[in-house]
Amino acid sequence: MGGDEAPRVVVQGALAAVAEDPHLHVILVGRREQVEPLLDGTPREALSLVDASDVVGEEARPAMRVRERPDASVLRTAQLVAEGHADAAVSVGNTGAVLASAVLALGLLPGVHRPVVAGEFPSAPGTLFGDLGANSDASARHLLEFARLAAMWHSVRYGGADPSVVLLSNGREPGKGTPRTREAARLLDLEALNFQGYCEPADVVSGRYDVVITDGYLGNLVLKTVEAVSARYAEMLFGIAGQTEEDTARLQRLGHETHRLSDFTRGPAVTVLGVNGPVLPGHGRAQADDIARLINRAKTAVVNDDCGQLRRAWSATHGGAVENRREG
Amino acid sequence: MGGDEAPRVVVQGALAAVAEDPHLHVILVGRREQVEPLLDGTPREALSLVDASDVVGEEARPAMRVRERPDASVLRTAQLVAEGHADAAVSVGNTGAVLASAVLALGLLPGVHRPVVAGEFPSAPGTLFGDLGANSDASARHLLEFARLAAMWHSVRYGGADPSVVLLSNGREPGKGTPRTREAARLLDLEALNFQGYCEPADVVSGRYDVVITDGYLGNLVLKTVEAVSARYAEMLFGIAGQTEEDTARLQRLGHETHRLSDFTRGPAVTVLGVNGPVLPGHGRAQADDIARLINRAKTAVVNDDCGQLRRAWSATHGGAVENRREG
Numbered sequence: 001m002g003g004d005e006a007p008r009v010v011v012q013g014a015l016a017a018v019a020e021d022p023h024l025h026v027i028l029v030g031r032r033e034q035v036e037p038l039l040d041g042t043p044r045e046a047l048s049l050v051d052a053s054d055v056v057g058e059e060a061r062p063a064m065r066v067r068e069r070p071d072a073s074v075l076r077t078a079q080l081v082a083e084g085h086a087d088a089a090v091s092v093g094n095t096g097a098v099l100a101s102a103v104l105a106l107g108l109l110p111g112v113h114r115p116v117v118a119g120e121f122p123s124a125p126g127t128l129f130g131d132l133g134a135n136s137d138a139s140a141r142h143l144l145e146f147a148r149l150a151a152m153w154h155s156v157r158y159g160g161a162d163p164s165v166v167l168l169s170n171g172r173e174p175g176k177g178t179p180r181t182r183e184a185a186r187l188l189d190l191e192a193l194n195f196q197g198y199c200e201p202a203d204v205v206s207g208r209y210d211v212v213i214t215d216g217y218l219g220n221l222v223l224k225t226v227e228a229v230s231a232r233y234a235e236m237l238f239g240i241a242g243q244t245e246e247d248t249a250r251l252q253r254l255g256h257e258t259h260r261l262s263d264f265t266r267g268p269a270v271t272v273l274g275v276n277g278p279v280l281p282g283h284g285r286a287q288a289d290d291i292a293r294l295i296n297r298a299k300t301a302v303v304n305d306d307c308g309q310l311r312r313a314w315s316a317t318h319g320g321a322v323e324n325r326r327e328g
Numbered sequence: 329m330g331g332d333e334a335p336r337v338v339v340q341g342a343l344a345a346v347a348e349d350p351h352l353h354v355i356l357v358g359r360r361e362q363v364e365p366l367l368d369g370t371p372r373e374a375l376s377l378v379d380a381s382d383v384v385g386e387e388a389r390p391a392m393r394v395r396e397r398p399d400a401s402v403l404r405t406a407q408l409v410a411e412g413h414a415d416a417a418v419s420v421g422n423t424g425a426v427l428a429s430a431v432l433a434l435g436l437l438p439g440v441h442r443p444v445v446a447g448e449f450p451s452a453p454g455t456l457f458g459d460l461g462a463n464s465d466a467s468a469r470h471l472l473e474f475a476r477l478a479a480m481w482h483s484v485r486y487g488g489a490d491p492s493v494v495l496l497s498n499g500r501e502p503g504k505g506t507p508r509t510r511e512a513a514r515l516l517d518l519e520a521l522n523f524q525g526y527c528e529p530a531d532v533v534s535g536r537y538d539v540v541i542t543d544g545y546l547g548n549l550v551l552k553t554v555e556a557v558s559a560r561y562a563e564m565l566f567g568i569a570g571q572t573e574e575d576t577a578r579l580q581r582l583g584h585e586t587h588r589l590s591d592f593t594r595g596p597a598v599t600v601l602g603v604n605g606p607v608l609p610g611h612g613r614a615q616a617d618d619i620a621r622l623i624n625r626a627k628t629a630v631v632n633d634d635c636g637q638l639r640r641a642w643s644a645t646h647g648g649a650v651e652n653r654r655e656g
Binding site for chain 1: 386451461464465496498499501505506507528529530532533534545546548549550552553554555556557558559560561564565568571574575582585586589590
């Protein structure tokens with residue numbers, strides 16, 4: 001039920017994904033009366049529908065209150081993973097609600113207080129950037145936790161032993177940043193991490209470091225700025241008439257390339273780190289092919305057991321069977 | 329003495345500016361032993377030199393402490409304006425030090441507590457964006473003050489009666505933002521301003537609104553992100569070999585255009601609002617031609633009496649002869 005054109009494009013994306021893979025089964029979660037008419041004629045071994053009458057919209061600020069909305073489709077989706085009915089959850093709805101649902105239904109890894117959304121720009125594959133929007137009021141301790149999770153995730157995915165970690169700031173000098181980033185830098189210096197200090201926005205898109213950490217408010221704004229500037233340049237390229245048809249076609253391709261470089265949904269990994277199960281949030285503007293790609297990425301994550309690997313590595317390091325299920 | 333290649337490029341820029349205008353006189357402020365050798369043979373009616381032995385570097389965090397550094401070139405520069413020896417000040421040094429010097433030497437407009445740095449992206453002329461880096465810890469009340477100053481400046485420059493004002497956030501819905509932006513939005517709603525709520529980063533580069541307000545930390549990071557993404561795409565365009573020479577030349581021009589669109593130093597106005605005199609900060613990476621352009625923009629600001637117009641309009645509205653000179 002999430003995203004700008006729900007449920008139509010979500011269903012179209014799911015149909016596209018199952019059409020390509022006979023072993024894939026997608027469970028759609030949402031209002032039966034809205035979703036069922038869109039499924040006409042689809043074989044039920046490929047798709048099923050779980051009815052959920054409540055929808056958490058984008059306008060919902062206290063999205064964290066999913067606990068009080070047991071019929072919300074976003075919460076039911078995460079519960080299907082927790083109950084073993086599904087292997088992974090994807091959603092292009094309200095990101096805050098996706099996270100709150102993931103925490104509530106799946107629980108957090110031992111010692112983790114907040115989940116973090118991390119991803120990679122296609123222009124900088126291998127550079128994990130987060131938080132992308134989960135925690136707009138992250139403290140220095142939260143930033144430290146994000147760094148631990150993201151560094152371990154980077155090692156799990158790429159096999160590198162000691163990923164370089166930097167903290168996003170308005171300058172590289174240690175005196176830059178805010179009191180909060182300076183405190184986070186102090187904590188990161190004490191940590192058994194390959195922490196290399198502050199970085200600037202250029203490093204988010206350059207691929208120079210393995211992990212770039214920031215709070216969710218700034219991360220989301222940087223992400224949206226990259227998208228906005230890319231869209232602007234793509235528009236500029238689309239608007240130029242070449243001297244030949246071939247020429248124009250090439251400028252159009254450059255325009256598409258420009259868009260692509262900023263598009264997180266095309267990057268190799270946007271995921272929620274810190275929860276006990278694979279949850280993949282997508283962009284609210286996602287079209288059907290984006291939804292199909294999101295489903296395929298979830299499938300890959302399940303096949304590779306990315307989430308299980310992170311959980312085992314995390315538990316081995318941060319120990320304990322303590323499981324803190326908490327909201328928000 | 330400011331900027332990455334000081335004092336060489338600063339002197340070169342000043343020489344270029346005076347070479348083009350026989351009525352222009354530039355006072356260089358800095359270490360005599362470093363600057364004098366660069367002036368060999370320049371007529372002294374065009375250029376003069378004021379010796380200042382101290383230089384505030386980029387690494388200086390408590391740049392606000394210029395009060396304790398009376399020989400700092402950045403402070404002496406602002407004092408020359410305050411004392412009537414110069415009509416405007418330009419600097420590509422530490423922005424924090426430029427601002428602190430401006431406040432200390434020139435004083436603030438009545439009722440203003442902090443100066444704000446505002447500018448326009450060449451891709452969105454007419455959209456004033458600030459703060460670009462002056463106040464990394466701006467409160468909701470400071471954001472309100474920035475909005476008042478920027479809206480009035482917009483009216484002074486463009487003559488429009490009721491400029492539209494928006495507040496940068498991670499989404500347009502009123503529930504988005506942080507507690508601080510929500511409080512600022514509440515205060516702005518009560519104000520006699522054409523306040524239109526939150527905007528997203530796309531609106532900073534689209535030209536959709538007249539004034540976009542944010543705090544200096546976020547503003548600086550958005551500015552740097554725009555620069556970084558633009559540099560990345562320019563690099564992509566420069567890297568493509570065309571099928572003909574003409575073709576390659578055009579891709580190069582597109583690359584330059586991409587750079588240009590993100591370049592605040594080429595925009596029509598980056599200025600410090602809220603202080604009693606024209607102070608124009610520039611980019612630390614400025615080259616000689618950027619410095620010459622900065623000097624020309626200062627000249628235009630003086631000729632148009634931009635600063636005097638703002639002061640008179642501000643004093644008429646926010647009244648009082650109260651002048652609060654305070655540091656930081």
